[in-house]
Amino acid sequence: MKGGSKVVVEPHRHEGVFIAKGKEDALCTKNMVPGEAVYNEKRISVQNEDGTKVEYRVWNPFRSKLAAAVLGGVDNIWMKPGSKVLYLGAASGTTVSHVSDLVGPGGVVYAVEFSHRSGRDLVNMAKKRTNVIPIIEDARHPAKYRMLVGMVDVIFSDVAQPDQF
Template sequence: MKGGAKVIIESHRHEGVFVAKAKEDALVTKNLVPGESVYGEKRISVDNEDATKTEYRVWNPFRSKLAAAILGGVDNIWIKPGAHVLYLGAASGTTVSHVSDVVGPSGIVYAVEFSHRSGRDLVNMAKKHTNVIPIIEDARHSMKYRMLVGMVDVIFADVAQPDQARIVAINAHNFLKNGGHFVISIKANCIDSTVPAEAVFASEVKKLQKEQFKPAEQVTLEPFERDHACVVGTYRAPKKAKAAAGS
């Protein structure tokens, strides 16, 4: 897909995320590996004033919960250039590849996926996206990969398991900085298909609060995903900040 003069790239308010403005606007990330598509996504090449080109990859919200959350108006994703991210439920690496683009060469993405089949694609993607560390393990057993993962600024989770809150908590206790952030995609019918989605989201938020998470916002992923929500917040907010907030 040629960009050329017809496409205008604008910065999104989330640092490291962009919007390609043409006939139809598209969410895009700056390709860390120019010339390469990861999952058949369109690439847009834009001419710079100094005769160089910059390549962007279209980020499809129907294939990525994080893109859906951004288009759903989430206030902050906390994933930005230079960030260290622990990504739980990496699958074959579709969204991970865009997170890799966003954090850039100075950032790092620890990508955990239990399925060996998906993991193969993840490992192949990471060969070129060198800021991605693929980890083929069960996110419930974070001690198995503690030697591979440093402290992180953000945990992103899309594990679609009934005990997702506990899985995220275990990983946060081991790897997430105090005052760090979490972004969790919640699929209601994976947790409890017998009650309305809103009730599931509310009970998940309560579970998170018990684990020292402080949820700050919740957005629906409609119309891209049914009965999904994205919850974002802070982990173990530093005491000083709490005191200041109360004054």
């Protein structure tokens, strides 16, 4: 997807989410770290009338349950710019990075992941995204990480464990 005059980016009904209208429409978020991709996703650069550029990252619904829900027409994602989100099951941070874009610099994402392998990628992603706080801990035992997490507006659970409820 090429940027410039061919692509028009419009706000989605969920605040902080956008639709890039071009040859094919794509769900996207405004990149909080312009020039940086997290998982080799496509980036779209749009020039405003005043000459400033805004970069968006394409949000793949085949790699993110939250993106699939948005495209599927979910009523409310309960996240918007400035929200504080507790994200359980963060994995390597693919969806977390888009939630980071969505909540913006005024929000925060507490990203909990149990796997040390995925957690390493999550921590590296969070180094460039100041609103992501990676927590390598078992999401099923909140007492172990509660002192790291402030009050949140939303809890998003993307946990895949045999004894989850």
